[in-house]
Amino acid sequence: xxxxxxxxxxxxxxxxxxxLAFGAGPAPAFPTYCDVNINTSWCGNGENHAFVSNxxxxxxxxxxxxxxxxxxxxxxxxxxxxxxxxxxxxxQTYSGFFQSEAEVAQTSGVSRVIRGYAxx
Amino acid sequence: MxxxxxxxxxxARSAIAISLCATAAGSAVAxxxxxxSDTADPEQRPNAELTxxxxxxxxxxxxxxxxxxxxxxxxxxxxALLSRVLTGDVGAxxxxxxxxxTGVDGEARYVVPGRGWICLVSDAGRGGxxxxxxxxEGYGMGAYxxxxxxxxxxxVPDGVSAVEVVGDGAASAQVSVQANVWTASxxxxxxxxxxxxxxAVVHEVPVGPVPAPGGxxxxx
Numbered sequence: 001x002x003x004x005x006x007x008x009x010x011x012x013x014x015x016x017x018x019x020l021a022f023g024a025g026p027a028p029a030f031p032t033y034c035d036v037n038i039n040t041s042w043c044g045n046g047e048n049h050a051f052v053s054n055x056x057x058x059x060x061x062x063x064x065x066x067x068x069x070x071x072x073x074x075x076x077x078x079x080x081x082x083x084x085x086x087x088x089x090x091x092q093t094y095s096g097f098f099q100s101e102a103e104v105a106q107t108s109g110v111s112r113v114i115r116g117y118a119x120x
Numbered sequence: 121m122x123x124x125x126x127x128x129x130x131x132a133r134s135a136i137a138i139s140l141c142a143t144a145a146g147s148a149v150a151x152x153x154x155x156x157s158d159t160a161d162p163e164q165r166p167n168a169e170l171t172x173x174x175x176x177x178x179x180x181x182x183x184x185x186x187x188x189x190x191x192x193x194x195x196x197x198x199x200a201l202l203s204r205v206l207t208g209d210v211g212a213x214x215x216x217x218x219x220x221x222t223g224v225d226g227e228a229r230y231v232v233p234g235r236g237w238i239c240l241v242s243d244a245g246r247g248g249x250x251x252x253x254x255x256x257e258g259y260g261m262g263a264y265x266x267x268x269x270x271x272x273x274x275x276v277p278d279g280v281s282a283v284e285v286v287g288d289g290a291a292s293a294q295v296s297v298q299a300n301v302w303t304a305s306x307x308x309x310x311x312x313x314x315x316x317x318x319x320a321v322v323h324e325v326p327v328g329p330v331p332a333p334g335g336x337x338x339x340x
Contacts (some may be wrong), residue, residue, distance in 0.1 A: 055202045058163045062251060064259040066328030080335035085261030086248025087325075089162065089237075091210065093201045093245030107328045115163065119204050 034104050034116040043114060044103035046076040052096035055117040056104035057089040064088060067106045067114055074099035096120065133187040144209045155331045159236030159251075166208035170235050173216060176252050177238060180277040181300050183231045184238075189299035192219040197245030202232065211235035223303035224295075225271050231300060240275050241302065245336050248273075262314060265333045269307040272327065275283025275300050285310050285327075 023071040058065040069085030069090050082092050102118035121231035127177040160167035173184050182188040194214055206212040213235040220229045228243040239249035261274035286292045287308035295304040317323055
C-alpha cells in the first residue's frame with residue numbers, strides 16, 4: 001500500500017525523528033564534530049565555515065594516540081597549510097578569511113573515538 | 121566517501137546528533153570544571169585556567185621551575201590559540217607560560233602548563249598537549265609537514281640533552297634539547313624519536329603519519 005495518506009504518515013514520522021535527533025531548526029554541527037570511532041581515516045561533516053581554529057583530541061583514556069587535524073578549502077581536496085599532528089591533542093589557529101571544511105584523523109591502527117573541535 | 125592519500129575520508133554526518141548530546145552533557149558539568157581540579161577533562165569544556173605550576177610538572181621540567189627558559193610574552197597567534205581552545209580544554213595558562221627556545225623553523229616555542237597537562241605552543245598558533253605523565257615519557261610530541269620535509273617538536277624531562285629522530289632505513293638526525301624542548305627538521309620520513317633519560321633508559325616514541333602540506337587556495 002502506498003497511498004497518499006501512508007506517504008504523509010511516513011513523512012510526518014521522519015520529521016518527528018529528525019526533530020528528536022536534532023532539535024527544532026537547523027542543527028549546529030560545530031564547534032564539536034566527529035566524536036565517533038575512526039581508524040586511519042579523516043573525519044569531518046563537510047560543512048563550510050570560516051574557521052579560526054581546528055583541533056583533534058583523544059581523551060577517552062590515557063592511551064597515547066597520534067591525532068591529526070587539517071582544513072580543506074571549501075568543496076575541494078586541497079589541504080590548507082598548517083595541518084599538524086600530536087599525541088592526544090593537537091590544535092592550530094587559522095586566519096578565518098576563507099571558507100573551509102574541518103577534519104580530524106588518527107592512525108593508531110585501532111578504532112578510537114576522536115573528537116574534532118573547530119571554532120569560527 | 122572520499123579518499124585522501126593514506127587516509128580514507130568518512131563523512132560522519134550521523135555524528136551531529138552525538139555531538140549535540142555531548143555538548144549538552146558538557147554544559148551540565150561545566151560549573152564543576154570551572155571550580156577547578158588537578159586534572160582537566162577536555163570533553164568537559166570549559167576547564168578553569170591553571171593558577172600555579174603543579175608539583176608533578178615542576179619536578180620534571182626545569183623550564184616550568186623557572187630554572188631554564190624565560191618568562192614568556194606570547195605572540196598574538198599563541199594567545200589566540202590559548203583563549204580559543206587550550207585554556208578551556210586543559211586549563212593551559214598564558215600567565216604561567218615559559219619561553220623555551222626558537223625552533224629550527226624560526227618559530228618560538230612556549231611550554232604552557234595546564235591542569236594535569238603540558239602544552240607545547242608555537243608563536244605561529246600551533247599547539248599540542250598531553251597529560252603530564254605522558255610528556256615525562258616523551259609523548260609530548262608533534263609534527264607538521266613543510267615543502268622540504270617534516271618538522272618535529274617535543275618536550276622531554278630534565279636530564280635529556282639530545283634527541284634522535286630516526287626514519288626508514290638508516291636515516292637519522294640528532295638534535296639538542298634546550299629548556300626541555302627539542303625541534304628537528306628532516307627530509308626523510310620519520311618513524312620514531314629516541315632519547316636517553318636521566319634514568320639511563322633509552323626511550324623510543326613512534327611518529328605517526330603526517331598530512332601532506334597544503335597547496336595554494338583554489339583560484340576563482
